[in-house]
Amino acid sequence: MIAQLAFVAVLGFFGYLLSRRILRIKKNIQLGKPQTIKDNPSERWKTMLLVAFGQKKMFKRILPAFFHFLIYIGFILINIEVLEIILDGLLGTHRLFAPFLGSFYTVLISFFEILAVLVIVACVVFLLRRNVAKVDRFHKIEMKGWPTLDGNLILVIETVLMIAILSMNAADQVLQDRGADHYTQTGEFLISGMMKPLFANIAYGGLVALERAAWWFHIVGIFAFAVYVTYSKHLHIFLAFPNTFYSRLEAKGKMNNMQEITNEVKIMLGMSTGEDAGAPPEGMKFGAKDINDLSWKNLMEAYSCTECGRCTSECPANLTGKKLSPRKIMMDTRDRLEDVGLDLQKGGKGLEDGKSLLDDYISREEINACTNCNACVEACPVNISPLEIILQLRRYVAMEESAAPQSWNMMFQNVETNFAPWKFAPSDRFKWADELKEK
Amino acid sequence: MSENIQIPTMAELAAKGEKPEVLFWVGCAGSYDDRYKSVTRAFVKILNKVGITFAVLGEEETCTGDPARRAGNEFLFQMQAMANIQVLDGYEIKKIVTACPHCFNTLKNEYPDLGGNYDVVHHSQFLQELINTGKVTLKGGGEFKGRKITYHDSCFLGRANNVYEAPRKVLEALDAVLVEMKRCKTKGLCCGAGGAQMFKDAENGKKEINIERTEEALETGANTIAVACPFCMTMMSDGVKNKEKEGAVKVQDLAELIAEAEGLNG
């Protein structure tokens, strides 16, 4: 009974933390501008199934994709066991499902145990890859400090959680063998069955304590993990799904049209603006200076970023030593969101804190280095577009501040006066043909 | 044969009450850039040879607005786009071919939002079509036999619009040996000029992007780097010059290669 009450308290505590966090993230994302994405639902479901569920883009790099897939499958399936654990915790039962499933239960748990071992293997491989093999993209400047720690922590936590499951099952089976009541007979599990000798010499009391400790450790670990995830790049395990569902389906080369400008241009050219164009809303800015000028989709992308750096490792600017890193664009956007959100939660000024995404997080040098090559968009395993944010920032600089780089301003001038980006006379435009005609 | 090369403008055809099958959108680089003008001329020769009725806008053509848009000046872009759409719609243009992937992308994907709807193809797709329909028949063998060519994907053609095959099919038709670079197709490395970089100096870094890409192209051992974009042409040519390889390695556009194979370069 006491255990049940304790369990309810723990569940409530973490449930509270988690829901508070989810609400905060939701509010942060809603700081963005509205954008309606409703077209083509069937195409969207398909993209989500292929890219998020099927991890299609991960498989461009086969080895990491394989190990990542193990962790991913392990994560999804082992959660079924968590359901049983939660029910046991609430009802004071032990292995609630075992009597119903009979020998299938043994098979099921054995299967989960195999997954647990594979997850451990994958985590160890990934830890080695991050820390020993020195894959370049994990050691870029934006990965210093927390992001690197975060990447390692999660792998360690997962390993420890898996070891806890296996130990719990092994101790449980030793107790079953000894006929301890409350310990339902389940038959021998594949992996933990082999671990029984490790626990064979422990006395009854010690064994029960061990089994319970592992059980508590595992479930509290999972709850804590769930809360931790919301502060980490691992949020992608949930957000990858909506994020891919709302993927851009148009040609990658297409930039979003700014309707507010279309209306103005039409008025200038004396064309009809159609239905209810009206004057642009008061205080409207062109482009983006801060997170609230971006769309909610851009902001959700920032929370979905896995910090894998596949974008950055293919970015021509980054490859040649420029400051720009598309991953950093996403991480900065998220950092700004988190900073503003945290401040709002404390009753602070939030967006009015005197800082902005442009300049305080992302520098002009970074956005100016982008070649719009779409390599980052192509590479991203969860269909994020760092390019969209870069272009929105550029629009702000060029239109609100008229502060584009000097040579771009000259190019603008040429386009305006000569109708070409270079300083050539419009009357010379057709000169290329002379040579052919004269011959 | 050069005497009867025809380059009608839309205005001339309209005056005669005629309509061409296709409008050739030359683009600013195709009109003014000395190197790319030769691509424009090669493509016009091919159009003449196959007897497709086409026209150009001549002095009525203006910048699509692409560089202004990518540099952040949406306002200027839309002014350009609207003006161009008025001209194009005035001539009731249906189909456009262009040798510039940036013009291609803008006309095809971005003008519809502003009311300009056309069937737009890139010249690599157009050439592939000519080959497929037998309008251009390359005898094979000849001077291209065994020549090693590598193709540099333009970002605005490749990733931006998923055109990877057409340029390669055109090269294959030449009977040349197509060798791929380490990074190609979806993973192709940019030449460094997109996103309005063409119109300013690169930001500080360790290396120029076009040098990185040229090194990769040279590694293939090809003696021709085929391109399909005016900016790639400039960047790759500069790269080859920088490596002092201009004697051994040529940077050429697809249309130039086809014109050469057809003996149109007289």
Ligand code: SF4
């Ligand atoms: S689009 Fe810009 S940020 Fe993305 S890879 Fe290309 S240069 Fe880098």
Ligand code: SF4
């Ligand atoms: S934007 Fe995509 S590719 Fe880049 S780090 Fe984030 S998840 Fe990885």
